[in-house]
Amino acid sequence: MIFNSFEFLLFLVAAFLIYWKLGQKGQNIFLVIASYVFYGWWDWRFLFLIFASTAVNFLAGHFISEAEGAIRRRISLVLNIVINLGILGFFKYYDFFVTTLQQALTSIGIASSSLTTLGIILPVGISFYTFQAMSYAIDVYRKNIPATKNFIDFMGFVSFFPQLVAGPIERASNLLSQFREKRVFSYPKAIDGCQQMLWGFFKKIVVADNLSGVVNNIYESAASASGWQLTLATFFFAFQVYCDFSGYSDIAIGTARLFGFSLMRNFYFPYFSKNIVQFWQRWHISLSTWFRDYLFIPLSRMSRNPLSLGSYARNILITFTVSGLWHGANWTFVFWGFLHGLYFIPYAALRNKLRLRRAEDAQPGLKDLHQILFNFLLVMFGWVFFRSENIAQAFYIIKKIFVDLQNIPSFGELYPKRLLLVGVFILAEWLQRNKAHPLQLENVAGWAKWLIYYIIIVLILAVGDFHYNPFIYFQF
Amino acid sequence: MQLLDRNIKSFIFKALLFFSPLFALAGVLLWLGVRSGELWPIQKVIDYELAHPRTTLFLKAYIPEDHRLKYYGTLRRDPDILVIGSSRAMTFREEMFAGADFYNAGRLIRSYDDLEDFVKFILPYIHPEIIYFGIDWYWLGALNQYEREAQAIVFTNDPVYDWRAELFFLKRFVMAAIKDPSLVSRIIRKQPDPISNKKAIGLIAFEGDGIRFDGSLQNGTIQEKRKVNPDYFDPIQPPILEQVRRGISHFKFNNEIDPERAAVLKKFLEEAQRRKIEVIGFSAPYSKEVYSELRTSPMQQKFFTESVQEIKKIFREAEFPYFDFHDLAVLGLDNNYMLNGSHMSETATAIALKIMTPDADPKTYLDKKINQRSTTPLEIFW
Numbered sequence: 001m002i003f004n005s006f007e008f009l010l011f012l013v014a015a016f017l018i019y020w021k022l023g024q025k026g027q028n029i030f031l032v033i034a035s036y037v038f039y040g041w042w043d044w045r046f047l048f049l050i051f052a053s054t055a056v057n058f059l060a061g062h063f064i065s066e067a068e069g070a071i072r073r074r075i076s077l078v079l080n081i082v083i084n085l086g087i088l089g090f091f092k093y094y095d096f097f098v099t100t101l102q103q104a105l106t107s108i109g110i111a112s113s114s115l116t117t118l119g120i121i122l123p124v125g126i127s128f129y130t131f132q133a134m135s136y137a138i139d140v141y142r143k144n145i146p147a148t149k150n151f152i153d154f155m156g157f158v159s160f161f162p163q164l165v166a167g168p169i170e171r172a173s174n175l176l177s178q179f180r181e182k183r184v185f186s187y188p189k190a191i192d193g194c195q196q197m198l199w200g201f202f203k204k205i206v207v208a209d210n211l212s213g214v215v216n217n218i219y220e221s222a223a224s225a226s227g228w229q230l231t232l233a234t235f236f237f238a239f240q241v242y243c244d245f246s247g248y249s250d251i252a253i254g255t256a257r258l259f260g261f262s263l264m265r266n267f268y269f270p271y272f273s274k275n276i277v278q279f280w281q282r283w284h285i286s287l288s289t290w291f292r293d294y295l296f297i298p299l300s301r302m303s304r305n306p307l308s309l310g311s312y313a314r315n316i317l318i319t320f321t322v323s324g325l326w327h328g329a330n331w332t333f334v335f336w337g338f339l340h341g342l343y344f345i346p347y348a349a350l351r352n353k354l355r356l357r358r359a360e361d362a363q364p365g366l367k368d369l370h371q372i373l374f375n376f377l378l379v380m381f382g383w384v385f386f387r388s389e390n391i392a393q394a395f396y397i398i399k400k401i402f403v404d405l406q407n408i409p410s411f412g413e414l415y416p417k418r419l420l421l422v423g424v425f426i427l428a429e430w431l432q433r434n435k436a437h438p439l440q441l442e443n444v445a446g447w448a449k450w451l452i453y454y455i456i457i458v459l460i461l462a463v464g465d466f467h468y469n470p471f472i473y474f475q476f
Numbered sequence: 477m478q479l480l481d482r483n484i485k486s487f488i489f490k491a492l493l494f495f496s497p498l499f500a501l502a503g504v505l506l507w508l509g510v511r512s513g514e515l516w517p518i519q520k521v522i523d524y525e526l527a528h529p530r531t532t533l534f535l536k537a538y539i540p541e542d543h544r545l546k547y548y549g550t551l552r553r554d555p556d557i558l559v560i561g562s563s564r565a566m567t568f569r570e571e572m573f574a575g576a577d578f579y580n581a582g583r584l585i586r587s588y589d590d591l592e593d594f595v596k597f598i599l600p601y602i603h604p605e606i607i608y609f610g611i612d613w614y615w616l617g618a619l620n621q622y623e624r625e626a627q628a629i630v631f632t633n634d635p636v637y638d639w640r641a642e643l644f645f646l647k648r649f650v651m652a653a654i655k656d657p658s659l660v661s662r663i664i665r666k667q668p669d670p671i672s673n674k675k676a677i678g679l680i681a682f683e684g685d686g687i688r689f690d691g692s693l694q695n696g697t698i699q700e701k702r703k704v705n706p707d708y709f710d711p712i713q714p715p716i717l718e719q720v721r722r723g724i725s726h727f728k729f730n731n732e733i734d735p736e737r738a739a740v741l742k743k744f745l746e747e748a749q750r751r752k753i754e755v756i757g758f759s760a761p762y763s764k765e766v767y768s769e770l771r772t773s774p775m776q777q778k779f780f781t782e783s784v785q786e787i788k789k790i791f792r793e794a795e796f797p798y799f800d801f802h803d804l805a806v807l808g809l810d811n812n813y814m815l816n817g818s819h820m821s822e823t824a825t826a827i828a829l830k831i832m833t834p835d836a837d838p839k840t841y842l843d844k845k846i847n848q849r850s851t852t853p854l855e856i857f858w
Contacts, residue, residue, distance in 0.1 A: 006639040020484050187483045194491075450494065457498065462647055466640045 001041035003251045004205050004466070011038065016258055024182045028156050031259070035161035039125075042165075046123040049087070054158045056083050057133035058151055061140045065147035077141045081134060088130045091120055096329030125165030127326055131290055133158050136172040138294055145173050153179040162255040166248045168266040168286035175263070183260030193257025195439035195453075200250025202456050203243035205464035207425050211240040213465070214415055219387060222397055227404035230397050232414060237387050238380050239422050242271065245284070250437060269433050271379070271426075272364045274371040276343040279379060287323065295319050312348045317341040327386070332394055336385040343378055363434060505646050512663045513677030514645055517634040518544045521677055522552055525689055533669045533694060535686035536678035537652070538645045539635050542687060543625045546584040547598065549691060554602045555579035560594065561610025562586045563693065564760040564818060567825040568608065570690035571856070574841050580691035586622060588615050588737040593626035595744050599751075606754045608832070611741075613759060613783040613802070614726040618734035652679070671696035698815050699854050706853075708811035710763065716817025720769045720776060729775040733786055741787070745794035756832050757791050757798035759784070761824065763817045764810065767803050799832050807831070812853040821854040 001008050015034045019027055040047045060080035067073040095117040105111070136157070139145045148154050157176040163169075218225045218233035225233070246267035253263045270282035280288045299315040300306040306315070317338060324337015364372055381398075388394035432438035439456075441449050509515040514536050516524075522545070525532050534545065550558065556577040559568045566582035584598075585591050614620055635641040653659050662682060669676040671684035672694060680686055684696025698711060710716055714724075723729035748755045762770065770780045784800060791798035801807055804814070804824075813824040820828070823846065830842040845856055 017488075020481075185481060185484050185487075187487055190487050191490075453494070454498075461643065462650075466643055 001038050003248065004201065004464075007041070012255065012258075019259055020185060027183065027259075028152050028179055031161070032152060032155045032159060035156070035159040035164060038161040039159060039164055042124050043121070049091075049123050049126070050129060050159055051155075053084070053087060053130060053133055054155050056080065057137050057158070058148075058154045060137040061147035061154075062149075064137060064140050073141060077137060080137045084130050084134045088126060091122055091126055093325075093329050094118060095120055100331075128167050128169055129158055129164060131287075131326075132169050135169070135290060135294065136176065139172055145176070148172075148176060148180075150180075160256070160261070162252040162259075162261075163263055166245070166252070167284075168249055168252065168264050169290055170263060170286065175261070178261050185260060189257050189260075192436075192440065193254040195254070196250045196257070196437045197254030198453060198456055199437045199439045200247040200252075200254060201460055203247030203250065203425075205247075205460050205466070207421060208240045208244035208247060209465040210421065210463060211236040211243075211418060214418060215240055215387070219397075222393065222400070225400070226407045226409070227400045227402070228407065228409045229413070230404075231401050232409075234380055234384055234387070234397075234401070236415075236418065236422070238271070238376070238383050239425070241383065241386070242267075243425070265436065269429055271376055272372055272430065272433055273375050274364055274368050275347060275375055276340065276378060277347050279375060280340070280344075287326070291319050291323050295322060309349055313345045316344045316348060320344070331391050332385045332388050335391060335394070336382050339382050339385065343382075502646065505649060506642065508660065508663050509642070509645055509649065511666065512679055512682065514538060514649070514679055515636045515642065516677060517636050518548055519634070521545060522549055524677070525549075526552070528675070530689045531675055532677055532689060533672060533674040533681040533684075533686035534677040535680035537680050538648045539641050541635070542583050544629050544634070545687065546581045546691065547626060547629050550579060550581045550584065550598055551601055553579045554604075556605045557608070558602070558604040558606070559608045559610070559691075560585050561608075561760075562612050564612065564820070565608070565610030566687075566691075566693035567695075567815075567820060567822045568829065569688070569692045569822065569825075572826055572829055572842060572845075574838065578690060582610065582691065582693070584626075585609075586612075586615075586625070587620070588740040589622050589624045590626060591744055592740045593624055595740075595747055597626055597630055599747060604753055606756065607748065608829075609755055609757045611757055611759050611787055611798075612726070613780060613787065614731070616733045616737050616783045616786060617726075617728060617731035617779065618737075619728040619731045620726060649679075669694075669696065671700070695815055695819075695821075695854075702854055706812065708763065708814055710817040712816050712818075716762070716766050717769060720766055720773065723775055727776065731779040733779075733782060738786055738790065741790050742794070745790065745796055748796070749794060754834075755794075755796045756834075757787070757796060758828065758832060759787070759798075759800055759802050760818070760828075761801045761804045761807060761809070761814070761820050763814050764804055766817045770802070797832070797834075799828070801828055809853075815854065822856055823851055823853055826856055 001011060011034075015030075019030055019034075022030055036047055036050075039050060057080065060076060063076040064073050064080075067076050098117050136145075136154075140147045153176060156179050157170070157172060160170075160175065215233050215237045218229050219237075222230060249266035253266070256263045264286055266284060266286050268282040268285065270279055273279040273282050296315055296319040299318060300311070303311040303315065305311055318341075320337045320341030321334055322337070324333045324335065324340075327333040327337070384397050384401075385391070385394045388397060428438045432440065439452075441452065444452075506515065513521070513534070518541050521532075521534055525534070535542065557573055557579075559565050559578075559580045559582055561582050562585060563583050566580060568578075568580050568582070570576075570578040570580075585594060615622075659679070659682070667676070667682065668674055669681050669684050669686065672688075674688075676682045676686070678686065684694070684700065686694055686696075688694055701711075714722075719725045720727045745755060761767070770776050784802065788798055788800065801820075804810060807813075807824060807827050809824055809827065813821050813827075815821050826842050826846050830839050830846070833839055833842070845851070848856075
């Protein structure tokens, strides 16, 4: 069941009404049932896998906390990680690695007919819930949180439907603890949740879906497109992927609020970042912090001299490359991740001199425009790899962008309506960049707020593309 | 279970209040959609047609279902004389067959994929004596890609039950009503189609174009324009001649015969032979310029010629007649007998049918009708 569907609206209304008539225990059980219905709507066979993943991680938490001695605890953790990554690796990467191996063997003249791909269906959201469940076991091992004895609560934590298939990737310390607590309906939070959902739908249906057609057309005919067209398509893609993914996060966060849950912020106006460090403090925050806490920091601890530039750069590159691989079974994603790692290294070298401030403390202003634009261009360059079918196509497009600049497009060829849409969107986010989302309109009269909401709803209905358009990040 | 607390009730009340104008507006628009026929499911359209024969004109603007109409219409009518083919076969009218049990299923077949589905999903369940089959030569083209519409129909519900289709209708209808405010009052008053005064089902039918009870197409709009300006012109955008010259749409350059598609035609004719159904094949004419371009253009000529030859060969081997009317001169006509570059008029159809029909009496009947003073290049005024 996707968010931008009538079925989801009916499901949400029914779930909301039933949920608030139940006591806390009943609410948790109901959320598990509702989440399994939500997830099973895609394909009921996926339910076995998510249940198995839930059971494995629940038991892992139990064994880790009950194990006597550090070695047994470590063995339990390692086993848990191997099983989780094994499941993820099989469903997501088996065919990719077999194909890569086939190509490598063929290139050196070795027959590879015995290696065959399996055509495995990728379960929706497997990357998200696997990481989410794994983080629980790791946190139990680190004694950051106690192991839970309540399997229902844990099922709810893993399968919570607002964030199940595309994040935010929650930590047990935040989300699981909320399952243990009594939830009280908060009228202001529910209203804020609805506002954030509305903004999320606007981003996804109006902005992202309307840009995707242009991007697909130009990228699929890259050979006949000019450098300007490819540049424009990449620019549009930057906003397509941002609006698609952050729109989903907004809907997830807003929906969770209707049920009394607070999810972590996942996007913090990332294109207003002044440098790449800030960008990764603002983009897909739940994933970047996951990799920081569970890969980068352990790698640093294992390094002999973690503060040296060499160790830092190596650990950054490993972390970002693996993060790229997480996004998809294609070398383009790996390269994209590696590229962002490379972007980090100068900042690592100069970090003492730059005195970089955290994203929350460093609200950008117009005086930072040159830094914002430069950083955006770096990120946009990386999106070419993210969007391309393969590495060869990515480099072909990049070459064209820099070389094929003769045919300057006319105004009509610049898709002016879509440019206007992106411009209005950027303006709205810029003006409200100090807020959690642009529809937090505290100083606006009630009737004006309703008018703005109606305009957005009409835009969603009138301009929105309601053909089947699953969220980009669902492929992960 | 507990009662909902005051905050929740207040939230629900506010949400209902907020959405009520939108729900009310959507309700009114959906009511207009039903009243106009745009949101009628096809089975309801067919039920109404059969209950009120020869009183309706059907064509929707925003949820195109003419294929679905012809699919179920053919199955439910099960006529003695059936016309199949693309829209280029839709000017055969029941009056031309002098009271015979007739149905025009033109628009049902737009490719050999559709023909294959016709053989699989429809032919086993109908019992026609004669099938007039309008064949478009480019269907054999290996470069031409087509959607299998019958399969979409068989395995899906009527799109009027799909909220996405209804939302699409609502959006387009609002735009249409803004452009032409009289549309709403015409729907409310259930104004009949302005050409034949029949009950209009669907917004295109409200303008005078649509599918009649016999399945043929009433081309009201173009006929009214040609009454004002009788000279031939091609209103299709881009015109068919341009499509042929540019090699777009059906007319792709360097096309070649797909043997699998030719095999589908053979299989259909074999099945018709087995069932003792008479099949009369024909290819409808083009305007003179389009035909000339197809015959002389170095980019089109080879495939056009080979394709027509292949069709003739297949029919000859199956011992069924095939009539090549691509050239208007074969019918003794000029462009004034064409509705556009690729669709012949009702009069041209009657003339073609007179040539095709095997029996003497129908020939005499058609001759008499064509020669009546009320005949124009476009219409016979049945």
